[in-house]
Amino acid sequence: MCGIIGCTGVKNASAVLYKGLLDLEYRGYDSAGMAVLCDGGIVTVKKKGRVCALSAAAEELRGTSGIGHTRWATHGIPSDENAHPHTAGKFSVVHNGIIENYAELKEELVSQGCSFSSHTDSEVVVHLLNRCYSGDFKDAVLHTVRRLRGSFALCILCADSDGFAAVKYRNPIIVGKGGGALFAASDMPALSGLAESVAVLKDGQIAFASHGEMDLCDFSGEAQALTFSPVPAAVRAAGLCGFPHYMIKEINEIPAAVKNTVHAFLEERCFERVTRAAKKRGFGNIFLCGCGTAYHAALAAAYSAEELLGIPARAETAGEFRGRKSAVGRSTLFVAVSQSGETADTVEAARTAKQRGAYVLAVTNVPYSALTSVADCVVPVRAGTEVCVAATKSYCGQVAALSLVVSALKGRAECRRTLSELQEVCSKCASAISGFSAEAAARACASSSGVYFIGRGIDYPVALEGSLKLKEVSYVPGEGYPSGELKHGTLALIDGGTLAVAVMTDIRSGEKTASAVEQIYSRGGRVAVICSPGCAPRGIAERAEFYAELPECGGMLSPIISVIPLQLIAYRTAVMLGRDPDKPRNLAKSVTVE
Ligand code: M6R
Secondary structure, three states: OOEEEEEEOOOOHHHHHHHHHHHHHHHOOOEEEEEEEEOOEEEEEEEEOOHHHHHHHHHHOOOOEEEEEEEOOOOOOOOOOOOOOEEEOOEEEEEEEEEOOHHHHHHHHHHOOOOOOOOOOOHHHHHHHHHHOOOOHHHHHHHHHOOOOEEEEEEEEEOOOOOEEEEEEOOOOEEEEEOOEEEEEOOOOOOEOOEOEEEEOOOOEEEEEEOOEEEEEEOOOOEEOOOOEEOOHHHOOOOOOOOOOHHHHHHHOHHHHHHHHHHHHHHOOHHHHHHHHHHHHOOOEEEEEEOHHHHHHHHHHHHHHHHHHOOOEEEEEHHHHHOOOOOOOOOEEEEEEEOOOOOHHHHHHHHHHHHOOOEEEEEEOOOOOHHHHHOOEEEEOOOOOOOOOOOOHHHHHHHHHHHHHHHHHHOHHHHHHHHHHHHHHHHHHHHHHHOOOOHHHHHHHHOOOEEEEEEOOOHHHHHHHHHHHHHHHHOOOEEEEEHHHHHHOHHHHOOOOEEEEEEEOOHHHHHHHHHHHHHHHHOOOEEEEEEOOOOOOOOOOOOOOEEEEOOOOOHHHHHHHHHHHHHHHHHHHHHHOOOOOOOOOOOOOOOOOO
C-alpha cells in the first residue's frame, strides 16, 4: 500500500532510491517516482507503471539526498500526474496512507490560491508545507502534520535543507544509518544492505535527518531519544535463488516456514505465556480476526479451537469485526492474525478489542510491526520475508502457530502432541510439494468459466483459500463454498464450462462432500478431487477430471498440507495464462489503509 524511502549523505541518491524502490515494489506497483536535492533545487521524476520505468530518468539525477515512492492508488487513477513525489515551491513529499480530511484542506488551499496538479489526497501535504514555511523546515513540518487526519507515513524534502524529514502516524517508518548516510523506509528489508543499524518509529514521531545526524521529536516538537539497533539478519531477503517467481520459491519454503515457526514457539516460551494469560483471565470465548488469507487461517483455527476446547470460538474478517458490536470483553481471547502485522483493518480490530477489555494475542510474521505494539502477547510466525503478493508459506506458518496456541490452551500434553505432529507435517509438506504435478488441474482451471472450491468442516477454510489464491494470481473467477451449501443456490451456476475442486481430508465429512460432487456430476459439471488417503468414497475419484492424493493428514494441521496442491494449481494456472503471479493486477501486499 505504497512504499516510501528517503536518504541523505549518500554518493548517488537516485541509485540508492531506485534499489530501495525495487525492494518496496511489493507494496504497490502502479506508478513510481523520486525527487533529489540538486544544486539548491528539487528535481523530480515520476512515471505510471513499475519502478523499472524510472531507470533511465533516474540515472540522470545527481544529488546526495532524495525521497522515493512506489504507489498503490487510493485517490486518483494510476497516472504520471498522480504518481508521487508531489512537488511544489520549496518542498517535495511522498506519502503512504490516507489523508482523511484532504477535501476540506484542499478547499481551503485552493481558496488561498494553490493550484493542484493531481487528484490525490497526498498533494495537500506539499501545499500545506509551503503555506506554513517561513524559513524553518522543522516548524513547517510540525504545523503541517498537526493539520492532518487519517494515516500517514511521509518523507519530505525541503530545497533549503540538505536532508529530509520522516513522519510516522499509523503507517510504518523505519529509520537507519550506516557509512555516514541516513535513511528512512516503509520496511526493514528495503534498508538491509544500506543501513547498518535501524530504529522503528512510533506513532506521532518525526525524524529530521541532516549532516549525518538524525534528531527525533514528537508532533509538539519536543525532542525524543532515538536508539538504533543492528539490522536483524532474518529480514535480509535472499532473491529468487534460481526460481522463476517468488510464489513458487515461497511454496517450496513451506517446510522451513513450519519448522522455524515451531522453533520460535519453543524459543520464545509461548506455551508458558499463553497458559499464564489463560490462567489469569480464564478465557470464556475466543475471537479470531484477519483479512484475506490470514482470515482463512483464523477460520481454520476457530473450528479447531471450538472442537478441542469446547468454548465458543469464532473467526471474522477484521473489517467486519470493527463495524459492529460483538461479544468481546475481559474474558475474551482476541487473536489477530497478520503476515505483515501492518494491515490497517487487523491492527484497528486489535485496538478495538483491547479497548473493549479483551486479551490480544498477535500471530504475525513481522516482529517489529504495528500489530505487535498493540498486542498483549505475540506468537511469532517465522516464515521469513514473503515477497510474492499472494500469501503461501505465511499461511502455513499461521496455521502451525495457531494450532500450537489452541493446543497450549488445552494443556501441556496436547501441546506436546501437536509439536511432534508438526515435525511430521514438515516432511509431508515437502512430499506434497515435490509429488504433485499441477499441470492437468491448471489446464482445467485455465479453460473454465468459473472454478468452485468446496469442502466441509476444516476443509472449508482451505476451499476458501484455494479459491482466493486462484482468483488473485490467475484472474479466473470462482468461489470457495461449504460443500453442503451448493444445493441452496450456487448449483445454478454449474455447467460443462465450470470446474469444482473438492477438498476432502476428513473421513467424517468426505461422504457429505461426495454427495455435493454427485450433484455436480448430475448437472454436467467437471470435478477435480484433492483428498487424503481413504477420504474420497468409491466412485468419486474414478470420474474426476483430476484426482490427487495428499500425504496422510487430518485434523487441525491438515490445512498446512491440503492447501499446497491448491497453491500449486493457482501458480501453474497463472503462468499458463501469462499472468505475473508475484504482482497481480490491482493489488499490493500490505494493505495499510482501511
Ligand atoms: O499481511 P496480512 O496477513 O495482514 O495481509 C492480509 C491480506 O491482505 C492477505 O492475506 C491477502 O489476502 C493475500 N494477498 C492473499 O494471498
